[in-house]
Amino acid sequence: MSVPLFAGARGGPGTRPTIAGQRVDSQLNAYVEILPDGRVTVTAPCPEIGQGVRTSLAMIVAEELGADWSTISVKQASAGAAYGGMTVGGSDSVADYWEPLRIAGAAARQMLVSAAAARWEVEAGTCDAWRGRVVHKPTGRTLPFGELARDAAMLPMPERPALKDPAGFRIIGKATGSVDEADIVTGRAVYGIDLQVPGSLVAVVARAPVHGGRVRSFRATEALAEPGVRQVLEVEPLVIGGQMYGAVRSGVAVIAESTWSAIRGRDALQVEWEHGPNVSEDSAEIERRFVDRSAAPAEYVLRDDGARGSNGTGSSDGTRHDDSGEKEVEAEYVLPILAHGCMEPMNFTADVREDRCEVWGPTQTPRLLQAVLAAGLRLPREAVFVHPTLAGGGFGRRLAYDYGVEAAMISRLAGSPVQVVWTREDDFAHDYYRSPSYHVLRATLGADDTPLTWRHHILSASLARHSERAVSGREAPHPGIYDVQGAADMPYAIDRILVEYTPVEVGLQMGSWRSVAHSFNVFAVESFLDEIAAEAGKDPLALRMTLLAADSVTINLPLPGRRGRPRPDRALLRRVLEAAANRAGWGTPLDAGRGRGIACCYYKNTYAAHIADVTVSAAGTVRTDRIVSAVDCGTVVNPSGVEAQVEGAAMDAAATVLKWNITLRAGRVQEKNFDAYPLLRIDEAPAVETVILPSDRPPSGMGEPPYPGMPPAITNAVFSAAGRRIRRLPIG
């Protein structure tokens, strides 16, 4: 990814960065600012949703810069071309920004070194930068960054500065606490919902309770009578930039002087809804729809490894696969709709004027939001300012920019800056949910009980179809990676693999949920592999090792881009399996009522294996006691951050298995708050141990990769403990 290093500069390397047309002497480039007192401000290009990027990305810059970490503070970049894509999602931030940020830090270091060398009248090659000072190695003379910054900022920026040898890393690779921790523990950290822009009012919106519903009529009288309520406005539904990210619901906004007044005003509002066809949507009916549809042939083939013994050729010869193996194993899996439940509910603050738009709030997509607002408001991008705040969680919900667009729409209609706050009930009712899914798996085992054929039919509400709908009116698009990842690209060497997909309509807004289709496809794959192991009388770890023993191959999927040709590294997957097994004591006997399960997966370039220990009580209650994870995410920037993602994924996994379920009745989501959709509590939390495998590979992501393999590890453990095979979640 190409990331220019100058904020707003037009020229080549010789051009100094300018901000608002003023020369800024402390700004060495778009990412590094150094004050005369030596304080270093690093600009974080990506928003923080709890995944630790404000810290890890700053560590990369600080390392190459040669800064003293204790002098670093972090500033958040507003949306702008200088900062690249800026989208936080797909676990890509550290991977994508690794090289550009190293270059930014190294370039600034080189400029500081040149400035010092000039002052000392020595060769730049005899100097280095170390802990906030430039050092002249032959004499030991030093100069602090603060004294050099102004001179350094005048120098041309080197395009290809020398990067550090990783062996010399002092900051990267060291466990580091969040740069925001001090603000968090004192209540000073500012999340979108905390922002108070001068002159802004607060809006709470009554939105159509059924997906696709509309306001038929409303009466504002009672709402306007509530103390503090100023205005009541209708919000038109809108899809901008695709259904999967930009569907704003029809509704009525109550605008008031304070949050509570707006909430009270909304309670008093009288609205009649035209619910539309999804009013009959119902969980039992949805499941019937999946079951019925699964009985018919699949609509698409996503993987068909044809001839016996050849993996990954991808050719579909149209013949039925060979069913004449000795044993057949079959299973169906049912997975529910999930909500995101970010602890900070959706909110956004907008100030829209005739000729400019300024917005603030928690978002995973600052630049996409900027583009969409510019298009929607018919303003040039330079007149649209998007300032990401800290976000109280993201998990994929904040990839959608509906709530940002909605805030801008309301501000424009109100003629005032407005903060739109979603209550927890709003957040549950108007999520961009994780699709439900149904999986049909069939395998045949050969003479030695090794699987010879594998067939996986996935049914879900296709995100590919969802994102095109209401935008193009084209033929329904082919399912994409967001529908089949974790299944079509599965890494095991089995002679004949057939992965099919059928989209099923569900009358609810779908979106991205931590690891997207991996979140349900890997559950099916890793559970079914466990069933095969049980049927074959094989140890589940040994079976996986056998199926991963062959050399890695490229899998050819009928999908565009790099993700259409994945090449899972089987050796790395074996390595994490072994590491997890060793740490967990796989194979050691367990007490009665206790069980141990294993699962693994890869997500892009990160490999993870998990071993879960559970206790199943006599009454059948399941407790996840421990999860041991071994992960390989390439070069590690912040090991504490890597472990944190594993720990968080483990909580998600335990809650997924035990509790999480969004149900529909009469088109409405039934779960309105945390009482009905409970989060895992501290007394339910498993102990989590992380083994980080050392690697020289470039950094790959950790936001999503640890999650998908954990729920099946837990349910495989339930089977180990109690002989009970879990094919439906949650188990309750």
Add this chain to the structure above:
Amino acid sequence: MKLYELTVNGLRRSVEASPTTPLLWVIRDSLGLPGTKYGCGIGACGACTVHLDGRAVSSCTITIAGVGDAAITTIEGISSDGDHPVQRAWLEEFVSQCGYCQAGQIMSALVLLTEHPDPTDEQIDRAMRGNLCRCGTYQRIRRAIRRASILMADA
């Protein structure tokens, strides 16, 4: 709307509010103290935890009229510059991911440690189970409570 005289973080504050306004929104919007967070509004998540006369309370479940004379302490009031042992322990143990729930966690932990300076696992569970964390930092919260216990004993 009524005028209420409150003691907040040791200071006398006056606010005008409707009697049924949850204390949470008075704290955030009228008093300008956004460190106390809104998570659910029904007392299920603990993000809004404050102290009333030293007791941990979900401020979304108590109205301004119900506060009476009780002294209110919010996260902003537990130290002048972030150096309370509990805050230091949180820093030392690298607790936070998104951080949104942590003010509430800390407020509950403070009461726990006042009542049980060296808490057992069960005492931690009981005191903290009303504070939800969506990011899953429980293991570190537990470690930080233990660390805070040591720091407070040393003080």
